[in-house]
Each structure stands twice: as structure tokens, then as C-alpha cells.
Ligand SMILES: Cc1ncc(COP(=O)(O)OP(=O)(O)O)c(N)n1
């Protein structure tokens with residue numbers, strides 16, 4: 001859930017009651033008119049921490065009006081930014097935050113993003129909507145290591161009132177849904193661009209700027225094209241991870257195994273083929289992808305980013321000693337799914353910062369499938385879930401006998417279980433998958449989790 005901060009006298013009372021009484025995941029700040037309000041917000045957030053804080057440093061509107069007292073500026077710089085997961089200034093705000101020199105080029109925006117990053121936030125998005133001489137809408141996203149130039153098409157319209165606020169709100173909503181930061185920003189940028197396009201000819205009011213319509217996706221099916229999220233955390237529900245040795249033992253091909261798991265109700269497939277030669281792996285992955293696509297089940301590749309790229313899979317799952325998630329993201333781009341194995345809250349935090357989509361946590365129970373694997377137990381799983389901003393899938397030693405207890409640990413971002421032997425070291429994969437699915441559905445209906 002995201003929360004707007006309201007100005008002046010309401011702020012203290014409302015913030016405290018909202019943050020303490022409701023289960024708030026993400027806070028997005030709006031205009032903070034004075035330094036007193038900034039202080040109250042910081043105090044409240046220290047008392048009631050949230051998973052993500054989006055700071056839209058509203059100081060100058062797109063129409064050029066000054067919206068907050070100069071003292072607010074020092075409040076942002078000295079107090080709030082250090083707590084922020086992302087700060088989203090427009091060109092004028094970035095300039096004001098950095099002493100007033102105007103930002104005229106993309107290079108200025110890059111330098112500004114880095115300088116604002118040095119004030120404490122974990123990510124910075126400098127919005128270039130007002131950049132003159134540009135036919136594109138260019139924003140700069142900096143995560144402390146890489147500067148991403150995000151380009152969209154510039155929509156010619158007077159209806160731009162509130163674009164900055166919408167952008168930051170959309171980022172907050174995406175974070176609340178479990179997206180990684182870069183994905184949240186890209187989704188927000190796409191949303192704003194489509195909304196401006198839909199509303200470009202709308203005629204409301206007489207001022208220099210008009211509003212735009214946020215409900216365009218409900219009103220026009222045309223704008224729903226491409227709006228299907230590339231990753232739905234609910235897909236982690238029953239996660240089937242293949243094992244070539246087990247399939248060989250039971251005399252089935254990898255495609256038969258994948259087909260059977262999907263038939264039984266698996267919601268996502270990972271090919272974990274430790275012994276396959278590269279060429280053979282690519283060929284079988286392509287065949288599995290066809291099966292998965294026809295059932296709309298995502299297919300991920302374990303460890304091998306090269307194989308995922310070669311076969312066009314939906315993404316990869318990487319461990320702590322595999323290619324770093326950040327590098328995988330750079331190679332795969334924002335459109336692919338990346339999962340990372342994590343045993344600790346610190347690893348979960350890093351996976352999120354590196355642009356992963358979900359976390360695989362385990363072994364929850366001892367397993368013979370992965371040699372020398374450290375068991376984290378239910379407590380370890382819970383600690384990772386509570387710390388993680390990303391959705392989590394539990395793995396390791398899970399089967400019919402204990403799946404329910406795992407799903408019932410009662411942490412909302414635990415989205416499912418990942419299984420190898422209890423599905424594939426069995427005679428009939430479809431039957432075992434079906435049984436496990438029914439156990440999971442049962443556990444979810446008892447705990448009121450969505451299925
Ligand atoms: C969903 C999921 N979670 C964890 C793992 C383990 O991955 P990794 O640590 O890379 O170990 P190997 O699978 O490569 O042995 C996983 N594969 N899937």
C-alpha cells in the first residue's frame with residue numbers, strides 16, 4: 001500500500017495513525033511545505049519503518065511555481081534523503097537541490113543524479129520532461145553504480161499537470177506489488193507516457209496546463225496492450241525445478257517432465273540441468289519453451305544466462321556464486337525475470353538492489369538434491385521473507401508432508417514453494433504435482449492467502 005503525505009497540521013496526527021494502524025509497505029511523499037513537516041515525517045518513519053520510501057521532492061511545479069519553503073530544501077538534504085529508497089526530482093528540483101545551476105543537457109542530468117545520490121538515497125531518478133531540444137522524454141536513473149538512460153517518446157500536449165506526482169505514485173505502487181526498483185521506474189514511465197498519449201487532446205479548464213486521465217487502461221482496451229506484467233509473483237506458487245539425473249533415472253525426457261509438471265498444475269518451470277552440454281541444453285530448452293508458452297507458464301534457466309538468451313527463455317535463476325544478478329540484469333535487460341538464491345536478509349537486500357525479481361530461499365529442510373547445502377530452517381526462511389522487498393519462494397526438502405507448514409508461516413511475501421525431488425524423483429510427475437497443488441491451495445484457503 002502506498003500513502004500520500006498531506007500537508008501542514010494534519011500531517012503528524014494522520015501519519016502516525018496511518019503508519020501505526022495500517023499495514024503500510026510503501027510511503028510516497030507529496031509536497032512537504034515546511035521543515036517541520038519533514039521532521040515529523042522522518043520521526044514517524046523511524047518509529048514505524050516501511051519497506052520502501054519514495055521521495056518526490058515537490059518544490060517546483062511543471063508550470064514553474066515554487067511550492068515549498070526554502071527551509072524544506074535543507075530538510076530533504078539533511079534528513080529525508082538518507083531514509084529514501086528513491087528520490088525523483090524534475091530538472092528544476094534537481095537544480096534547486098544542488099545549489100541552483102540549471103540542468104540543460106543529458107550530461108548535466110547524469111552529474112546531478114550522481115550528486116543527489118551522494119546526499120543519501122539508494123536510487124535517484126532525474127526526470128527530464130522539461131529538457132529542451134529533445135524529441136524524446138529522457139529520464140536518468142542512477143542506482144549507485146550504473147546510470148541508466150530511460151528513453152520514451154515525448155507526447156505533445158498541454159495536459160501535463162501532475163505528471164511528476166503520478167510517476168512517483170506509480171513507482172510506489174509497483175514497489176508495493178513487489179517489483180525491483182528499475183522495473184518499478186520503467187513501468188511508471190510507460191504508464192505516464194500512455195496516460196499522456198490517451199489524454200493529449202482532452203480539453204478541460206483554461207489554464208496553461210490541463211490534467212490527464214489516470215483511468216485510461218480501464219477506458220480503452222487499446223492501452224492494455226503490453227500492460228500484462230512480465231512477472232507475476234503469484235507464478236511462484238508451485239515452482240517445478242527439473243533435474244536431469246532424476247529424469248534419466250525414471251526414463252523420461254526433459255520435455256516429458258515439463259509437460260507433466262504443467263499438466264499437474266505447476267505455475268513456473270526452472271530447467272536445472274547440471275550435466276547438459278551447452279548445445280543440447282539450448283535445444284531442449286527451446287522445446288520446453290514451446291510447451292511452456294502454449295500453457296502461459298514462465299520458463300527460467302538455472303545458472304546459464306547464455307542459454308536463457310540463446311533460447312529466448314523468460315529469465316534465469318542465479319545463486320550466490322553464479323553470475324551476479326546485476327550483471328545478469330545488464331545482459332538480459334529489464335524484460336526478463338531474474339531470481340536469486342538467498343539465505344540471509346543481507347543477501348535479500350542486495351538481490352533487490354541488483355534488480356532481481358524474486359528470491360529463492362532455502363534449504364528450508366535438509367535435502368539430498370543439492371550437495372553440502374546449508375539448511376536455513378523455517379526461522380531462516382521467515383527472517384528472509386520479513387526483510388525482503390521482493391516476493392520469496394521457499395526451496396529445499398519440501399514435499400507433501402511439509403508443504404502446508406511452509407505456506408502457513410504467515411508472511412505475505414512468501415508466494416510459493418519450489419520443488420525438485422518430490423516432483424521429479426517420482427514415477428508420475430503429473431500426479432505428484434497435482435497432489436502438491438491441492439495441499440498448497442488448501443493451506444492458502446486456511447490462511448486467506450490469494451491463490
Ligand atoms: C527457486 C530456486 N531457489 C534456489 C535455487 C538454488 O540455486 P543455486 O543457489 O544457484 O543452486 P543450484 O540450483 O545452482 O544448485 C534454485 N535453483 N531455485
Ligand SMILES: Cc1ncsc1CCOP(=O)(O)O
Nearest residue numbers: 363367369396397419420421
Ligand atoms: C536447488 C536447491 N537450492 C536449495 S535447496 C535445493 C534443492 C531442492 O531440491 P529438493 O526439492 O529435492 O529438496
